[in-house]
Amino acid sequence: MQYTLLILVLPLLSFIVLGLVDSKWKPKVAGTIGTVVLGIITALSYFTAWEYFSMHKVAGVYEKVIPFNTEWLRFTEFLHIDLGILLDPISVMMLVVITTVSFMVNIYSLGYMVNEKGFERYYAFLSLFTFSMLGLVVATNIFQMYIFWELVGVSSFLLIGFYYTKPSAVAASKKAFIVTRFADLFFLLGILILSFYTKTFDFGKLTSGDASVFSGATGATFLGYGVLSWAMAGIFIGGAGKSAMFPLQIWLPDAMEGPTPVSALIHAATMVVAGVFLVARLFPVYITYTPEVLHGIAYVGAFTSLFAAVIACVQTDIKRVLAFSTISQIGFMMVALGVSGYGEHEGLGYMASMFHLFTHAMFKALLFLGAGSVIHAVHSNEMNHMGGLRKYMPITNWTFLIACLAIAGIPPFSGFFSKDEILSACYEFSPYMGGIMSFIAGLTAFYMFRLYFNIFWGKEHKHHHTPHESPFAMAMPLVFLATVTVLAGWIPFGHFVTSDRANYDIHIEWGVAGMSIAIASVSIILAAIMYRKESEVPKKLATTFAGLHKAASNRFYLDEVYLFITKKIIFNNISRPLAWFDRHVIDATMDGFANTSQWVSVKIKGLQSGQVQQYAYVFLLGTIIITLLVLIF
Amino acid sequence: MGDLLTNLLAGPVPIEAYLGVSLIMFFAGVYGFLSRRSMLMILISIELMLNAADINFVVFNRYLFPGHLEGFYFTLFTIAIAACETAVAIAIIINIYRNLTSVEVGNLDQMKE
Numbered sequence A: 001m002q003y004t005l006l007i008l009v010l011p012l013l014s015f016i017v018l019g020l021v022d023s024k025w026k027p028k029v030a031g032t033i034g035t036v037v038l039g040i041i042t043a044l045s046y047f048t049a050w051e052y053f054s055m056h057k058v059a060g061v062y063e064k065v066i067p068f069n070t071e072w073l074r075f076t077e078f079l080h081i082d083l084g085i086l087l088d089p090i091s092v093m094m095l096v097v098i099t100t101v102s103f104m105v106n107i108y109s110l111g112y113m114v115n116e117k118g119f120e121r122y123y124a125f126l127s128l129f130t131f132s133m134l135g136l137v138v139a140t141n142i143f144q145m146y147i148f149w150e151l152v153g154v155s156s157f158l159l160i161g162f163y164y165t166k167p168s169a170v171a172a173s174k175k176a177f178i179v180t181r182f183a184d185l186f187f188l189l190g191i192l193i194l195s196f197y198t199k200t201f202d203f204g205k206l207t208s209g210d211a212s213v214f215s216g217a218t219g220a221t222f223l224g225y226g227v228l229s230w231a232m233a234g235i236f237i238g239g240a241g242k243s244a245m246f247p248l249q250i251w252l253p254d255a256m257e258g259p260t261p262v263s264a265l266i267h268a269a270t271m272v273v274a275g276v277f278l279v280a281r282l283f284p285v286y287i288t289y290t291p292e293v294l295h296g297i298a299y300v301g302a303f304t305s306l307f308a309a310v311i312a313c314v315q316t317d318i319k320r321v322l323a324f325s326t327i328s329q330i331g332f333m334m335v336a337l338g339v340s341g342y343g344e345h346e347g348l349g350y351m352a353s354m355f356h357l358f359t360h361a362m363f364k365a366l367l368f369l370g371a372g373s374v375i376h377a378v379h380s381n382e383m384n385h386m387g388g389l390r391k392y393m394p395i396t397n398w399t400f401l402i403a404c405l406a407i408a409g410i411p412p413f414s415g416f417f418s419k420d421e422i423l424s425a426c427y428e429f430s431p432y433m434g435g436i437m438s439f440i441a442g443l444t445a446f447y448m449f450r451l452y453f454n455i456f457w458g459k460e461h462k463h464h465h466t467p468h469e470s471p472f473a474m475a476m477p478l479v480f481l482a483t484v485t486v487l488a489g490w491i492p493f494g495h496f497v498t499s500d501r502a503n504y505d506i507h508i509e510w511g512v513a514g515m516s517i518a519i520a521s522v523s524i525i526l527a528a529i530m531y532r533k534e535s536e537v538p539k540k541l542a543t544t545f546a547g548l549h550k551a552a553s554n555r556f557y558l559d560e561v562y563l564f565i566t567k568k569i570i571f572n573n574i575s576r577p578l579a580w581f582d583r584h585v586i587d588a589t590m591d592g593f594a595n596t597s598q599w600v601s602v603k604i605k606g607l608q609s610g611q612v613q614q615y616a617y618v619f620l621l622g623t624i625i626i627t628l629l630v631l632i633f
Numbered sequence B: 001m002g003d004l005l006t007n008l009l010a011g012p013v014p015i016e017a018y019l020g021v022s023l024i025m026f027f028a029g030v031y032g033f034l035s036r037r038s039m040l041m042i043l044i045s046i047e048l049m050l051n052a053a054d055i056n057f058v059v060f061n062r063y064l065f066p067g068h069l070e071g072f073y074f075t076l077f078t079i080a081i082a083a084c085e086t087a088v089a090i091a092i093i094i095n096i097y098r099n100l101t102s103v104e105v106g107n108l109d110q111m112k113e
Helices: A004-024 A027-055 A089-112 A119-137 A142-160 A167-198 A211-217 A227-242 A251-257 A260-269 A271-281 A283-289 A291-312 A318-339 A348-378 A394-408 A414-429 A431-456 A472-490 A510-531 A537-544 A546-553 A555-607 A612-632 B002-010 B015-035 B039-064 B070-100
Strands: A065-074 A080-087
Touching: A004 A027, A004 A065, A004 A080, A004 A119, A027 A089, A027 A119, A080 A089, A080 A142, A089 A119, A089 A260, A089 A271, A089 A348, A089 A472, A119 A142, A119 A260, A119 A271, A142 A167, A142 A227, A142 A251, A142 A260, A142 A271, A167 A211, A167 A227, A167 A251, A227 A271, A227 A283, A227 A291, A251 A260, A251 A318, A260 A271, A260 A318, A260 A348, A271 A283, A271 A318, A271 A348, A283 A291, A291 A318, A291 A431, A291 A555, A318 A348, A318 A414, A318 A431, A348 A394, A348 A414, A348 A472, A394 A414, A394 A431, A394 A472, A394 A510, A414 A431, A414 A472, A414 A510, A431 A510, A510 A537, A537 A546, A546 A555, A612 B015, B015 B039, B039 B070
Parallel strands: none
Antiparallel strands: A065 A080
16 A cells, blocks of 8 residues: 555645745645645545555454555664554544545635635645644654654644734744643653653554563652653643643634634644544553553543533634634543543443544534634624624535534434444443533533524624625535535444454444433523524623633633743743843853953954064064074073 | 185185175175065065075085085076066065055055954
8 A cells, every 4th residue: 555655745745836836826726736636635545545444454353554664763772763654443534534624625725715815825834734644643653743743733833823914823823832832842751751661662562462562661650650651641741732631722712813724624623633643542552551541531631621611602703612612522532532441342432532533523624614604704703793694605504503413412413423422431431421521512512502593593793795605615615524424423433443443333322312412402492592583691691600701701711820820930930030040141151251352362463563574573583582592502 | 814814815715705795695684674664675685685595505515515516406496486486576566556555564554454
């Protein structure tokens, strides 16, 4: 399957070409090149998936295929960084997800970004992002993953700051970069600790179940926990940074400053699930050696999910609502991984997490693209500026509704199936966990339909010009993704991706499913009562729970806490003294050298008079003195 | 004193006489090099020193290694090289004169800054 290399090479080439020509070509040409390349690699990915899932099953288990691997950098006898391609069920699934969403976003952007300055730059960055993300998922070893991990971070930074003349966008891109970079520090530490004790970066060796790989780490502890736990926790923190887990989620809502298709691709469907993918990739290590870290992941995921869902209920910027909903849904995936066991039925959570990742990528991309379509029509992000749009934008309305039903967990849409599997995995872990997740699922249905009714129903806002349906380039991806959202639930996902790569038949537990359908329906009805027509209920609720409402609107003041910690504590107590030390000690020493040598040179400058005769005179004098000395001694 | 004079006039010219001449020439050159202000005069002083050295070559060859000719050849070489050197020096001096309308060596410290 050597051709999979093309899936990586083509977007890279596209990035280089589009990046180099910049504005020398017409915008349409650049857009077309980017889109066509994406189309080709999408087709290649589908073909890869077909070939992999149909031909590489050995004795009921999908084998790992490494079609390409090359040694890139060797550190020691054991440790070396390779660059290669690893195909296993999750990476093949991610190939399909990434290329599909990316392709749709590329087409969509042809319509959405058409009059923007820097259209070529935009497509170049999209290609760079696609390349990095694909490289991340097919990485054969943890260090290659880290390299591409940073590359997606950079492309995310570049795309959030696409409108670089807008101060808020610049601030948001900086924030995203710094926060994720801070988390990546722990990722790197985790990698270093892990590789120090296991003598390998290779995923194949780490996840092979061979206990001898980890024998070096047995007995080594630090502050009461095994070093392996620290390493895996550090790696998870890296994943938590990219996947916006509490308390590192602060960058994601701000990242909505980027163009909407970018939010759909990077901050909803692909990059933010990199953390989930990372945990899934190292899942055998987590479950076998550090189950306590895995449980920690479950609790972090559950808390983040709840936290984000509550905030999403009161936000008024539609993209921010979607951003918090993304955080909440990634929380679901993390929880599912955290509560999962290994193999057969035990591994239900793992399968459910990957399934939800797949379906969520599709319907969340759809939601974002739909939101983009709405923003394109009314030129505003604020809910209050919308309302009653269903008459003007039928396609957007219907596709958005499908996505909302899917995320709310209503059958037969895809979200129902994946979320139901997550919930049953949670109930098997502990009834409390299941109860909390069901509650969050209800909140999800509520805030999504609050969003839906506020945009498409409710009181019509006075528009400057009549809103219109989006052009074909934007409507087509909406329809395609909606179709996928409707159908994806029927995919027998357990036949493709499971924790032990063997077959698993999904069966819906109607007890759990019935309850979650009921909860979702009640939430939707509540939302309909409150927001479908103009009503006083939301305002009354807001005044009754004024404290909670205000806190949630301000995202529980977490950004303020961060600012306080960084500006007041870290800057004042660490950075400023360091700056003082730098200026008055290190710089001063260097200045001292410079000043001294300058002073000396001024003093001895007189000797170099430039007068030849003076030199000759000194020379002669010297000669005479030496001669005399020789004669005397 | 009478003997020395007799020897000088009657016998072959002693080596000290030649060396005395070249010594006087050499230090006349050194003095000129140090005291003259004009570059042309300095050039002439250099020539004087070179010629003093040439005389030494010839004399030492003649008195210490009669029958050999290395010293003479060396002198010929030196004269040729001195001629070239003078040509170059004159060219430089003319250029300096064109730029500064002066050949006073004391004025030539522009490169210092």
